[in-house]
Amino acid sequence: MIETISEWFWWDRLWLPYNLTWSDLEDKEGRVYARVSHLYITVPLAVAFLVVRYLFERVIATPWAAWLGVKEPARLKVAHNPVLEVYFNSHSKNPRQADIEGLSKKCSLTARQVERWFRRRRNLDRPGVLKKFREASWRFAFYLCASIGGLVALYDKEWFYDTRQMWVGYPKQSMLESQYWYYILEMSFYWSLLFSITCDVKRKDFKEQIIHHLATLILLSFSWCANYIRVGTLVMIVHDTSDVLLESAKCFNYAKWEKTCNSLFVVFAIVFMITRLIIFPFWVIHCTWVYPLDHYPPFFGYYFFNAMLVVLLLLHIFWAYLILRMVKKFLFGNLTKDERSDNEEDEGESSLTEDYDGQPKVTNGSSVGGFANHH
Incomplete structure (x- = not known):
């Protein structure tokens, strides 16, 4: 059964244009082609990246954070309460009003005291500024x-400047060493x-990030195997x-270098709109959607590859919407800290202020870098 599934999965008609087979992509005549076995090394290299990241965050990112003046805000501790802790x-980190009233009776506390306990307890669980800075600085470096x-x-x-050259001779295009390492490391x-x-x-x-990472890996894997x-x-x-x-803006946001x-962030927003919403659909996707038809009839891999690019484009549109929300608040005031992150809740509020997706927001922020955590 496994052999049958493998034969169907690697069926030439799924991956390659009509009248081409995998034998056409065997190393010969001085050409070297990508192999699926080349991708096996990405998993141990990913583990190596995690080790390098661990060392980077402690040896480089932490001193850099101290130099920039990144400071952890003081967090109020909560009194130990077994009932509320359980x-x-x-059950829930955000109890409903009816539950709050029930808990207040069990603990002999007022409803306001129970609300304050849960608010402080949630804040204790939220990641600190230093952790966010380390993550952002690692991604910035990569x-x-x-x-x-x-x-x-x-x-x-030549195909970097003239995308029509992308398909000349496809799929018999030899893989370059620079392309190999660019792909493998990415x-x-x-x-x-x-x-x-x-x-x-x-x-x-969070869900969009997972979809983005998976779509990117599937897209890169398919393009590798199909010699795209x-x-x-x-x-x-x-x-x-x-x-x-973006990642550099995050670092300075956590350091409170607002200007x-x-x-x-403004430069990032402009570059994002140009690269993700103009160059990507009207240059890259146009190149993969239109030009290949000049060389071969459409096949499954052609539709699949373009479908994955469209998935990425939809994610770009979603993130562009969040960016524009931040730009709007930056221009017209009432800017929140972050459209995506869990901000610490204001200790002075008696009830939570909910953002568009039910997450707490801070209404006294002023930094545009509050978008701080878009992918």
């Missing part, structure tokens, strides 16, 4: 290196993000460019 851990490496690998390639990094996502700071777009490597390199560099600006953060 409810907090086993995206910066990946962007520079991508430009070095692509700047002298995929290993995204695997490491998936492995650590449950331990990292959880954002409101040239297109894959363009997709990666388009994504990495704006991420460098620097705001400036970086």
Whole structure:
């Protein structure tokens, strides 16, 4: 059964254009082609990335945070209360009003005191600023290196400037060493993000992040196996460019360098809109949707690859919506700290102020870097 499933999965008609088979992609005549076995190394490399990240966050990110003046805000401790603690851990961290009244009777506390206990207890569980800074600085370091490496690998390639050249001779296009390492390291990094996502700071777009990482890995894996490597390199560099600006804006936001953060965020928003909503659909997707038909009739892999690109585009539109919300609040006032992150709740409030998805928000913030945690 496994052999049958494997034969169906690797059926030539699913992956390659009509009249082409896997034998056409065997190493010969000086050409070297990508192999699925090459991707096996991405998993151990992802683990290596996690080790490097651990060392980076403690040896480089922590001293950098201290130099920038990143400080953990003081958090009020809560009095030990077994009844409330059991409810907090086993039932809900946000009890309903009826539950609050019941708990107040059990603990001989007022409803306001119970609300305050849960508010402080939630704040204790929220990740600190230093943890957020470490994560952002690690991603900034990788995206910066990946962007520079991508430009070095692509700047002298004709298809980087003329996307019609992308399909000349496809699929008999030899894989370059620079493409190999660009792909392997990028995929290993995204695997490491998936492995650590449950331990990292959880954002409101947690599900969208998982979809994004999986879509990216599936897209890169398919493009690798089907020899869509040239297109894959363009997709990666388009994504990495704006991420460098975003992660750097986050770092300065956590350090409360508001002017620097705001400036970086504005530049990031512009670059994001240009790369993700203009270049990506009208350059990259157009290149994969229109030009291949000049060389071969459409096949399953053609539709599948473009469908995955559209999934990424939809995620870009979702994040662009969040960015525009931040820009709107920045221009017209009433800016919250973050459209995506769990902010600490105001101790002076007697009840929670709920944001659009039910998460607490702070209404006295002023930094545009509060978008602080878009992918």
